[in-house]
Amino acid sequence: MRHPAEVLEQVRVRYRKNWRDWLLHADETAFSFPLAAANAQDIARDSETVGQWLRAWRNWSEAHPAAQLRTATRRTVIGPQEIITHLDVSTITDLVALDENLNDHWRRATARWARLATLPGGLVTERIRPHLQQIIDLDDADFEILIKSAVWFTENPRSGLTIRQVPILGMHTKWLARHRRLILACLNITENPHVSSDQPDEELEQHDLDPLGLKALPVHIDVILADPADRARVGGLRHLRAPLPEIDALPIRPETVMIVENKESAYLVPDQPRTVVIHSLGNHLNVLDDIAWLHVARHLYWGDLDRAGFLLLSRARARLPRLASVLMDPNTLEEHKALAVEDKTQADPPLSNLTDTETSALAALSTEQGNCVRLEQERLPSPFVLDRLGRAM
Structure with missing residues (x-):
């Protein structure tokens, strides 16, 4: 019973x-x-x-x-x-x-579906269906932005605007990164399989924005010209930040290119003939494919001693197979472990292209208690860093 x-x-x-x-x-x-x-x-x-x-x-x-x-x-x-x-x-x-709870959910679902059903162009139910729960879970402000966005993009399918130029209050880069797939579903636009994962902290690239008729901001690259001779060719500038095509067009031919994860650490790199530093790329490692002078040089990589750092190293090496790491070894970690802190962040596993030394350093990040630690590159003492970088360069 x-x-x-x-x-x-x-x-x-x-x-x-x-x-x-x-x-x-x-x-x-x-x-x-x-x-x-x-x-x-x-x-x-x-x-x-x-x-x-x-x-x-x-x-x-x-x-x-x-x-x-x-x-x-x-x-x-x-x-x-x-x-x-x-x-x-x-x-x-x-x-x-x-x-x-069911009553509240159903009342909210029927009210929102009534709004969605009035969107211009109609809805293809099988495209909107996988996104219904996320739409119902939106707070009222985000739902209003979604409705206004669907109407605006229907009326302006090829505006050529940047995200912040779209005249919808509340529309900004992180909002669109988080809700882009909902807008596409409301517009009956089929998602491309190669587009980004719609994470709120990721910058949308041009292929993410093409279905909405928007234009991405130019990708800017940070470089340090460590060779005084190279600086003389650009008016004495040591630190440059410019759109990718302008960086690619620089009149330089370095023998060594060092890719550094963070800006503060990159500033430690001393002057060195025929050497260029690229820094602060984050996950935008695809730009490495489009810098011609980089591919004839020797490649070094210096990142954080943490799981995310090794993930970025592996992704960079997938594009630059001859890439060698610096200061990402077990000895560096062991010697400075007192400077490490607990790592509670989540990171995907690296690709299967780490060296044995790098793999050992990654394994050493795990503690006996089952936790992980991270040693940020900025925390390493400058004399130690300069000595190791000098040897590598």
Whole structure:
């Protein structure tokens, strides 16, 4: 015999499985939940327990008038007995009224679907379906931006604007990175398989923006000209930040290019003939493919001694197979482990192109307690760094 709490869980399971179909196809339907009612033998054997069960259902029914209890008569040795066999519900509205959370979710879903259904151009239900839960979970402000964005991009499919030029209050780079796929679904635009993962801290690239008719800002590259002769060719500038095509066009031919993860550490690199430093690329390592003078040079990489640092190293090496790491070895970590801190961040595993030394250093980041540590490159003492960089260069 199923008790009200058990059947309510069945109601929740059926709702979670089917609410999108009910919302998209608006099929009114009736619902029935069998209660595994007692048979004649059960009633005769333990009529007291069956009686308590019946009273529990009748008390529950009084608090839920939209639900109906279906009954049947059982012929028993103690005479005919009326028993409850099913919980019947006539409509979806009555179904969700059985649970406050379901009721809130359904009311929110129907209200938002009514707004979505009025978008210009109509919606392809199978494209919007995978995103419905995320749309329902949006707070009210983000949902309003989504609706306004879908209308604006429908009316301006090839605007050529940058993200911040779009005249929608609240639209900015991180918002679009987080919600771009929802907009595409509202516009009935099929997603390209190679586009980014829509993480809020990632900068959108041009192929992410093409379906929306937007223009990405030029990618800027930070470089340090460590060779005084190279600086003389650009008016004496040592630190440059410029769009990728201008960096590619620099009149330089370095023998060594050092890629440094962070800006502060890059500033430590001393002057060195025919040497250029590229720094602060983050995840934008694809730009390495488009700098011609880089590919005829020797390549060095210096990053943080942490899981993210080794991930970036492996991704850079995938583009520059001859890339050698500096200050990313077990000895550096061991000698300065007192400067390390606990690493609670998440990072994907690196590609399978780390050297044995790098793999050992990565393994040494894990503690006996199962935690991880990180040693940021800025924390290493300058004399030690300058000595090791001098040897490498």
